[in-house]
Amino acid sequence: MKDVRRRGRPARYAHFEALHQSLVPGQKKRPTYVHGIGLFRGERGTTAWVKISLRRANTYKGRSYSAGSALEIKLGSLDSWSWEQLEQQHRDLQGRADRGEPLEEAQTVTFAAHAGEWLELKKPVLKSYGIAAGHVAKHLNPTFGAKALTDIAVADVDRWAAKQRKTYKPGAVQRQLTTFKAILNHARKSGLIERSPAADMEPIRGAEARQRFLTxxxxxxxxxxxxxxxxxxxxxxxxxxxxxxxxxxxxxxxxxxxxxxxxxxxxxxxxxxxxxxxxxxxxxxxxxxxxxxxxxxxxxxxxxxxxxxxxxxxxxxxxxxxxxxxxxxxxxxxxxxxxxxxxxxxxxxxxxxxxxxxxxxxxxxxxxxxxxxxxxxxxxxxxxxxxxxxxxxxxxxxxxxxxxxxx
Known part of the structure; x- marks a missing residue:
């Protein structure tokens, strides 16, 4: 396999090469670092790491780190990186940390994934849990399940409602829409979307409240x-x-x-x-x-x-x-x-x-x-x-x- 780390002037990365050659197989302790780039040589190969200094508090993989602490991040097998790429990755992460920006790219959350989390959260308290779960499985996931929450547009919701009206009564579509709105509103409150695409939808025409009384x-x-x-x-x-x-x-x-x-x-x-x-x-x-x-x-x-x-x-x-x-x-x-x-x-x-x-x-x-x-x-x-x-x-x-x- 070609060694991608040897691109560029050899003298420029001599300190990294020297670090790599000095490692003993089967290290027991933490990675060894040079200029923020770390290597750990285990029994199955060498992994690359970077260490950044946090001048401001930040979070990584759900864990909070205080200002002044150091954060070590594992990047994976050294064979997948060149020295130039490792340096660039270190600069990018250190720059984000210095500016107080998130250290991770925002993960794409699909509607199906968030709807599942919402149902699990509501299961102990939602009296109509079975109905809501049916709405998600039968009426919402087939259309929106694979979509990222951020990709659902107002036009998508309008088209879905029009399609549902062809098959189901207005009252049924309104109940499905209510579940849909509740899930999207929870996504908004959780910071996953800025605004619900169903927020301004008018009630389904013809879905009047039932008014049946017995004489x-x-x-x-x-x-x-x-x-x-x-x-x-x-x-x-x-x-x-x-x-x-x-x-x-x-x-x-x-x-x-x-x-x-x-x-x-x-x-x-x-x-x-x-x-x-x-x-x-x-x-x-x-x-x-x-x-x-x-x-x-x-x-x-x-x-x-x-x-x-x-x-x-x-x-x-x-x-x-x-x-x-x-x-x-x-x-x-x-x-x-x-x-x-x-x-x-x-x-x-x-x-x-x-x-x-x-x-x-x-x-x-x-x-x-x-x-x-x-x-x-x-x-x-x-x-x-x-x-x-x-x-x-x-x-x-x-x-x-x-x-x-x-x-």
Whole structure:
């Protein structure tokens, strides 16, 4: 193999050649340096190093170094470098250190790599982790996964959204976009990009907030169908822990009376039910969508449900109020909506109905927001108690214009 180190005037690099020839195979200590260039001769060959003086604090490979310290950097096999290249590398690194510049070139981070880190970070706290992971795997990585975060442009996001709209409903695309924005915003906060290319995207047209409320007659139909499903359960179902007779009706009633989310109900344990001095009962929710615990006062019906469910046969150590799995709850509720002819209903609609009825009964909206776990009124006004202000406006309009038709 040709020795690339011998280019140029031999006398110029004589000190490096002399250093190389003086090394004994199998060095045990650190590299030996001449003018900032170091060599280490091991059993398998000689490696090249450079040593730079840090006049300012800096970092290298994730480690911080204080001003005044020396930093040794391994460059690899000596066969890959000429003496001239080693000198130039030393000058470049020393110059960066003197100017306080980063000693390493910024690494290219792909969207897929950062999305994976974001999901891992959010896994313990993100209630909709499974949905977000599905968005990344199925809808985002196929388009953006191999791209560097810094290479994703606004036009790329626009084209992706237009393509998604051809296949998926506006609401679905909006949820995918929300996950996308969260990942890019985290990349911005982490210093990987200066600005999110999705920051100024308008909401997906047609992705209006769902506004489904149940009337009193519909509620009666749902409860009647739930009882009938329980009565129709075969003998085997009646004695299985997850199919015990009676839980479905109580589950729906608890959702209606509490305004709690499905996940909050399923994770509620008897240890979370606390008696208060006035003789009431409260449910202390530890696992909430917002991440902050909250307290929900129980109605008389909720107290009765808690007592009834104590008779449910459970596995040892299972003190959940409703000892059913998420899969079982989804399956039974889907069957319930179909059996009562209300396939457009979801359990979350009971939460909307709960909020709207409370506001209609004159309960202060801030109190209702607190019961639902919202930090401000914007979510309540947008998604839940939409009739609160409009009913008053309707009565005023009738009073102002009602007599016109009679003239």
């Amino acid at each position: 009193e007659e519909e509620l009666k139909v749902v409860l009647k169908a739930a009882r009938e499903l329980e009565e129709a359960a075969d003998g085997r179902e009646k004695y299985r822990t997850n199919q015990i007779k009676g839980w479905l009706t109580d589950f729906v009633l608890w959702a209606l009376h509490s305004g709690m989310r499905r996940g909050e109900i399923l994770s509620l344990r008897y240890g979370d039910l606390r008696s208060v001095p006035n003789g009431g009962l409260v449910a202390v929710l530890q696992k909430t969508k917002g991440g902050s615990p909250r307290v929900v006062s129980c109605t008389d019906e909720m107290k009765a449900i808690a007592e009834r469910l104590k008779e449910v046969r459970r596995e040892p150590g299972d003190d959940r109020l409703f000892p059913v799995s998420l899969t079982t709850a989804k399956r039974k509720l889907t069957k319930l909506w179909r059996s009562c002819g209300l396939e457009d209903v979801r359990l979350h609609d009971f939460r909307r109905t709960h909020a709207t009825r409370l506001v209609g009964a004159g309960i202060n909206m801030r109190e209702v927001a607190g019961r639902l776990g919202h930090r401000d009124l914007s979510m309540l006004e947008k998604h839940y108690a939409v009739f609160s202000g409009d009913e008053a406006a309707s009565r005023a309009a009738q009073e102002a214009f009602g007599s016109i038709a009679k003239t």
